[in-house]
Amino acid sequence: MLRFLLNRAGQSVILLFIVTVITFFLINLAPGGPSGVMRMDASESERQAMIERYGLDDPVVVRYGEWIFNAVQGDFGTSFSSNQPVVERVLERIPYTIELSLFTLALAISIGIVLGVISAIKRGTIADYSINFISVIGLSVPAFWLALMLIQWFSIQLGWLPSSGVGARGENFDLLNWLSHLLLPVLILSTTILPNIVRFTRSSMLEVISQQYIRTVRAKGAGERTVIYVHALRNALIPVITMIGVLIPRLLSGAVITEAIFGWPGIGTLILEAAQSRDYPLVMGVTVIITSVVILSNLIVDLVYSKIDPRVKNIS
C-alpha cells in the first residue's frame, strides 16, 4: 500500500512540474507575454521600474528557475493589478468555487446514477432511449445559452430567482436566500457533467449485468430486484468513483463559464479578471493552483478506489 501511495504521489509531482513548465513558457514566450503585460499607458520610467522589479530582462529559463524556487515554498509572487500576494487572492476566491462544485457534484452524481441505472435495466425501452436522447442534448447545448434562457425565464419574467451574485453572507445569512442564489448556477454547472455520469453508469451497469456471477445469482433463483440492487449495483458503482477524477477538471472548466454568467466570485471569474488585466503572475498562480487541486483530487480518488477494489493495486 505504501509503495503504491509513494509511486502515485511521485507521479503527481512530476505531472504538476510539467504543467508549470507548459504554462510558464507559454506565457513568457508568446508575443503578448510579459513585455506586453505592462499597461499601454505606462511611461518609460515606470516600464523600467517594472522590468527591474519583476526581473523581466532575465532569460526565461532563469525566471522560471526563480519562479519554481519560490513556488515550492508557497510563494507565487505578487499580483500586478492589486499588489496582493497571488496566494491570498486565490484563497479569497477558492471557497466559492468549492461550494459551487460540491453542490453540483452532489446533485449531478445522485441524479446521474439513478438515470444511468434506469437506462441500463430498461435497456432498449423507450425510457432508455429518452434518457440517452436527453443526455446527448445536455452535451450539445451551449451552457451559457441555456443559462441566459433560464435567467430570462426564472429571474426576469417570473422573478423567482436572483440572476447573479452569492446572496448575503455573514451576519445577514439567510438559508432560503442562499439556496436561491445557488440553484441556477448549480443547475447549469450540472448539465456539463451529468450526461457523462449517466452514460458511464449505464455502461458500467450493463457490463456487470453480463458477468457470470450475475447469471449465477439469477440461476440460484433470486428475484430481479435482488439481482439488480443487491448484487449488480454495488459492483457497478465502484468504477463510477474513478469517473469523479475525470469530472473534476471538466467541472472546474465549466465553472469559468458558469461563474462568469452568474457573477459568482470564485476562481473562474478570478482567472477571467487576471487574463483581462494581463496580470501574469496571477494567471500563472491560478492555473498552477487549480491544476494542483485537480491532480490532488485524482490522487485521492485513486487511493479510495484501490481501498475499495483491491484488484487495482496489482495492476499499477
Next chain:
Amino acid sequence: MENVTGLNGRPIAVSAPAKLSLMQRLYQNKLAFLSLCFIVLLHLVVFLVPLVWPHHPDRIAEIGIHASWSLTHPFGTDELGRDVFARLLHGGQVTLLVGLAAMICSIIIGVLVGAVAGFFGKSIEAVLMRFTEAMMAIPNYFFVLVALTVLGTSPTMVILVIAFTTWMEIARVVYGETLKWKEYEFVEAAIASGATKMRVLLRYVLPQVTPSIIVAATLCIAGAILTESAISYLGLGIQPPTPTWGNMLQNAQQYIWTAPMLGFLPGIAITLIVLAYNFLGDGLRDALDPKNTK
C-alpha cells in the same frame, strides 16, 4: 438475414454482419442517419445559399434596425440593420470551418502523439504520455483563456488553441489501440520481413485504428464548435465584424428584450449542429464496433 435456432433455443444469426457496409449499418440507426443528412444539408445551405442570397452580411438594409420577419428578410434585421439570415449563413461558414479545422489539427496532434508513444515505447512513450496527462489535468477553459490572452484572438489562433486543448482524448485512444495492435502476428510478421518501423506503423497499425479515429473526429467537431461559442461568450473568440454563431449569440445578449430572436437563432443553430455531430459520432461508434452484431 435468415435466423436458425440454436440448441439453447436462442436464434443464431447465420449471415455474417460484417458484410454490411458502413453506410448500411449507419442507415439502420435512424437517429445517426438523420443526423448525417442534417449535417450534409446544413453545410450545403450555409455554403451554397450565400452565393445567390441578395443581402450582404455586413451591409445595412433599407428597412432599418430590428425589423421583424418579412419575405425579403426572413429573420429580420439586427441592431445595425444587417440581414440576420445572411449573417447566420456567413457565421455558420466560419463556425463550421473553425470546427472542422480544429478537429483536423487536433486529430493530427492526437494521432501523432498516441501512435508514436504506443509504437516506439521506452522513453519516448514516457515523455509523451506524461505530457498528455499533464495537459489533461489543466482545466480546459483555464488553459484556453491564458493561451488566447497571450497569443491573440485571430481565427488561426482560435483554431490552434482549441486543437491544442482537445487532442489528449484522441492520443489516449490511439495509444491504447496501437499498444494492442502491435502485438498481433501480422504486425510481427511485417517487422520480421524487414519493413521499416515507419512503414509498419503507417501500413499495418494505423489502418486498424482508423475506426476509433473516425468516431473521435466526429465528436471532436462537436466539442470544438461548443468551445468556440464559449470563448466567444467570454469575449476571447473570433472578433466581430466577422460573424460566428458564437459571437452573434454573445452580441445578442444586450438585445434580449428588444429582439429575443437575435439570441435564439444562433443558439438553436449551435445546439442542432452539435447535437447532430454527437448523434452521428455515437452511431458511428456502434456501426464500427466489431462486437456489434445487430
